Amino acid sequence: MRRDATRTPAARAARAAATAGAALAALVAAPAPAAADTGRELRTEQWGMDAIGAEEAAAVNPGDGITIAVLSDGVDDTHPDLRDAVTLGTDTTGSDAAPGDDGYGAAGTAVAGIAAGRGHGREFTGGIVGVAPAAHLLSVRVADGGDPDPAAVADGVRYAVAEGAQVVVLPATAPDDGLRDAVDAAVGGGVVVVAPAAAADPAAAVTATAAAPEPLAGAVTAVPVGEDLAPLPGAAPAGEGAVAAPGAALPVLQAGGGYTTADGAEYAAAFAAGTAALVRAEYPQLRPEQVAAALASGAAPAASGPAVLDAPGALAAAEEAAAGVPLYDEDLAAEADDGGPVPLWAWWVxxxxxxxxxxxxxxxxxxxxxxxxxxxxxxxxxxxxxxxxxxxxxxxxxxxxxxxxxx
Incomplete structure (x- = not known):
């Protein structure tokens, strides 16, 4: 199928760049504004949403019924753009921090807004609207400043799965065997796991990790790119199934209210997690590996690095993959229609x-x-x-x- 050149991520980014440049510069230079003061302008500044075609894809299905677990330093559920969208889950770090405390939710609130922000104001036209604005967010606090402990992240993965999350987005961390086992179990249980790409250079500012371990098997790996859709300096070479996603000069939610800008692989992973939520909402019969394959095969080729995430392309690829997959297990349904095997004790009871x-x-x-x-x-x-x-x-x-x- 030929791709319309005017609808590619590069073309969308070019259209957005002209209007976003001046506004982004003003946003960086000024203190984080109050939500009511920035409102409508932020929609034009979200070049990353335009680059991946988020609005077009969300028109098909905005993520209804999907829960995205954000494993980070917490999510500030008091932000106007996340009102009624967040459940505050467990804290695997052992601290008792809460929204409003110093440092709480600096990264997690930004990730949550990209993945499933709802905006605010009349008809939700103000603030930041995420990739899957109808999805629900589960905040799982696994970091308390500094590099997350892989054991705390692994506990967070298991908690998110037990709470029914269909998509889990990880923080930037160097995985150990325990975390790998937790991710394997999550994927095996039907959960899509999205992980930020590790940094190849310990001095790189795109991620908190100081090493470049092998990607987590079964997880979608997100590599951050700038507005030119080229990988950011220091990003590790992409493994199989990796996708590139916006990760530089991104307008994001700021814990405590207001907005700021952010760079890094964690925010690229948020774009991938939101897109995975759109796919899961529209095609719930697909297994995690099929969702990951849809994100990869639906991505737009880039001049360098991995293909760039394209939400409408992912939905199209998912539609093709779901063509022969029923919404339910027909064998189990037939067994139920036939009466099915009933144990002897059930008859007595x-x-x-x-x-x-x-x-x-x-x-x-x-x-x-x-x-x-x-x-x-x-x-x-x-x-x-x-x-x-x-x-x-x-x-x-x-x-x-x-x-x-x-x-």
């Missing part, structure tokens, strides 16, 4: 419950049949205040009436 129900129903019916709520069967005693003559007359009338009935 079911029979006992049925007998108890029948006995209770019979007892209730018997009691209802014998009850006399108005006490109509008991002969009424004469009222003590009734004169004796009147009582005798009444008895005589009853005897005469009974005699007529006998005749």
């Amino acid at each position: 079911g029979g006992a419950v049925l007998i108890i129900v029948l006995l209770a129903a019979a007892t209730l019916l018997l009691r209802r049949a014998t009850v006399d709520p108005y006490d109509s069967r008991r002969p009424k005693a004469p009222d003590d205040d009734t004169p004796a003559a009147d009582r005798g007359a009444a008895r005589g009338r009853r005897r005469r009436g009974s005699g007529r009935r006998r005749r």
Whole structure:
């Protein structure tokens, strides 16, 4: 299928760059503004959303019913652009930090906004709208300043899976065997895991890691690129299945309110996580490896480095992959229609419950049949205040009436 040159990520980025340049410079130079003051302008500054075609893809399905777990330093759920979109989960670091504390959510809030920000204001036209604005966010705090501990990240992955997250986005960290095992289990359980690309150069500022380990098997690896769609300096060579995504000079949410800019692989991973949520929402029957393949095969070729994430392309690739995959397991459905194998103990339990129900129903019916709520069967005693003559007359009338009935 030929690709319309005017709809490629490069073309979209070029169109956005002219209007975004001046506004981005002003955003960097000025202090983080209040949400109400920046509103509508930020929509034109989000060059990354335009570069991957996020708005076009979200028009198909904005991520309804999908939960994205953000494993980072926390997500500030009080930000106007995340109102009613965040569940604050566990903190695997052992600290008791909360939104509003110093350093809380500096990275996680930005990641959350890119993946599933909802904007604010009238018809949600202000602020930052993420790739999957209808998805829900689960904040799992695995970092408390500095490099995340891989063991804390692994615990966070297991927690997110147990809480029902369909997409998990990891922080930048050097994975160990424990984290690899947790990711393998998550992918095996049907969860899409997105990981930032590691830095090849320890001095590179694009990620917090100081090494370039092998990519996590089964996870989508996101390599950050700038507005020219070229990988940022210091990004590690991409492994199989990696995609490039915007990761430089990005307008992002700031913990505590307002906005700032950010660079790095974690934010590129947020774009990939949001796109994975769109695919999962529209094609829930696809397995994690099929979702990852859709992101990779639907990406737009780049002049250098991995192909650039393209959300509409990912949806098109997912549609093709889902063509022969039913929404449910037809074998299990057929087994259910046939009655399915029922264990012997289930028959005994079911029979006992049925007998108890029948006995209770019979007892209730018997009691209802014998009850006399108005006490109509008991002969009424004469009222003590009734004169004796009147009582005798009444008895005589009853005897005469009974005699007529006998005749």
